[in-house]
Amino acid sequence: MEPWNVLLASHVIAALFVLAIGPVQILRRRRDRVHRTMGHLWVAAMYYVCFSSFWIVRDGHFSWLHGLSAFTIVTVTLGLVSAVRRNIPAHRGNMIGSYIGIVVAFGFAVSAPGRAIPRLLADDLPTALYVTALVALSTAVVFLSLRRGGREGSASQPTGQTVALAARGADRAPKTGPEVDG
Numbered sequence: 001m002e003p004w005n006v007l008l009a010s011h012v013i014a015a016l017f018v019l020a021i022g023p024v025q026i027l028r029r030r031r032d033r034v035h036r037t038m039g040h041l042w043v044a045a046m047y048y049v050c051f052s053s054f055w056i057v058r059d060g061h062f063s064w065l066h067g068l069s070a071f072t073i074v075t076v077t078l079g080l081v082s083a084v085r086r087n088i089p090a091h092r093g094n095m096i097g098s099y100i101g102i103v104v105a106f107g108f109a110v111s112a113p114g115r116a117i118p119r120l121l122a123d124d125l126p127t128a129l130y131v132t133a134l135v136a137l138s139t140a141v142v143f144l145s146l147r148r149g150g151r152e153g154s155a156s157q158p159t160g161q162t163v164a165l166a167a168r169g170a171d172r173a174p175k176t177g178p179e180v181d182g
Contacts, residue, residue: 011052012117014045016132019106020139021045022099034146039083039095041142046076046098065105072101 021042025035050069054062079094110117120128 007052007055011049011056013131013135014048014052015102015106015109016135017045017139018042018049018099018102020136022102024139024143026096026099034143037146038143043076043080046072046102049102050076065108068101068105072098075101 021038025038025042028035050073053066053069057063057066075094075098079091079098082088082090082094109115117128
């Protein structure tokens with residue numbers, strides 16, 4: 001494995017982002033705009049992790065992790081197509097399976113001696129913790145901003161309560177002008 005470079009660092013950061021978003025997507029009950037937006041971010045990061053892995057090789061050779069990357073590209077794509085086709089069981093299965101795959105890959109990358117992450121943890125633990133905290137914080141900020149988006153101060157997207165009040169008020173409002181049957 002080569003020393004840390006931009007490709008390897010961005011690969012690790014994207015993988016941490018995927019690991020952080022996964023449980024939010026899987027465990028959150030609501031499947032709304034936040035789920036879709038976070039899902040798009042997750043898919044983009046997952047594709048980046050998988051495709052970038054093909055340029056991270058040891059002694060010019062691929063490992064079983066590259067096979068997992070190729071398989072994950074297929075499962076993420078199938079999950080995305082399933083979501084578009086509204087086949088939710090297939091979508092859920094492919095995405096959860098893809099997440100489990102990256103957890104396995106991450107476990108291997110962290111525990112296998114001679115790989116870059118164990119060396120970073122041994123040589124510079126504060127930097128590793130700092131990057132991990134930044135990824136977790138950025139994931140939380142994205143999630144919370146998506147969750148709050150469109151609620152307060154946004155005239156373009158009224159909340160359900162605003163719509164309900166408007167509908168109730170329309171029933172009680174006096175009618176003005178002539179009624180036209182049409």
